[in-house]
Amino acid sequence: LVMVNSNLPRGAALSSSSALSVAALLAYAGCNGVEPDKALLIRAAQDVEWYAGARIGVSDQTAILLGRAGALLHLAMLPGDFDLGAARHIPFPDALDLLVVNSHTRRTLSGAQRLRYSLNRFAYSMAITVLQRELEDAGWAPDAANRMDRLSRITPEALGGAAQVYRILKRIPPETSLEALRRRYNPPDLDAEYARYFGELAEAEQPKRIPLRGPLMFGIAESERARLFPSALESGEYESAGKLMSIGHNGDRVRTPQGAAFAVDVGDAELEALARRNAPVALQPGAYGASSPALDMLVDSALEAGALGASLTGAGIAGAVLVLCRKENSAAISCALAQTLQQNTYARCAALRAPLDEATARESVVINHSVAGAEELVVDG
Known part of the structure; x- marks a missing residue:
């Protein structure tokens, strides 16, 4: 007999499927008297999601297993050779709250949503190969270019400064057809990766x-933001930490605060202007586009109410928003978000049948408290 209970909203991009997979695997291991290896568990939980059709990475499962009460987990997750021993646990500041906002939208990772989600991930897998080829064409030695095999290694320092990041990106086409991708770059794994995501x-x-x-610009900049965010919290630079969150969301944004379509300029002229200014890479959103009008509306509501920063969480498309705020402002921001959730305008954005009632809206905004990692609990008797 298996009984499952959870207070995670289903389909809200809060890793409910990963939580279920990890819990089930831990339960099976416990029933068989096996002490599971965490790295093996992470891989197995990822396999479960892929079998179900979700082309996810390994971050969610890792956070579930390595979490620590009252702390942020900071770790570069590399699918091929991740090192759990490199994990850092950073105390979350007492002066801050992290709000989780349930948008009451659902991400199913099927149909059009699955295509949109998989397209960005496929673009990532190809963009690294494309970048390596462009580095070689720019005069890099093949060995040096091949070391740029993951986003965490494609830093301004590694490329020779922020200006060089933009000039390398300028060499890469904004988009391409499959045949043009094959002719220009001949990625060795093109057909296999395409079948993996879209077969x-x-x-x-x-x-x-x-x-x-x-997408590549977003990935490089988001990796830079991930490096800077913990340091900003540790040094008390809370406004900077919040700004990094909001800029990251702008890389996913699809709607302006006024309701118009939103797009980040990644054209040649803009990249050249950024290069001339030597603009910090972490402050550039990039263009990934994984948000939705409803998520954008909640982010804007939080920022207008005084939040330090706000962003979608997880894969986006639907689900939840995270809001970083000072503890003394938490109640007022929560109230503003609850009011937004009750608006007719929001109901239309979120494709809800009717606006949320006051009680449901208030219950949809909670203060997050990080907990210890997943474990087997043995009940005596």
């Missing part, structure tokens, strides 16, 4: 154009 789709639904520059 289960009908041929008519399989994408023919692949975005490259925007």
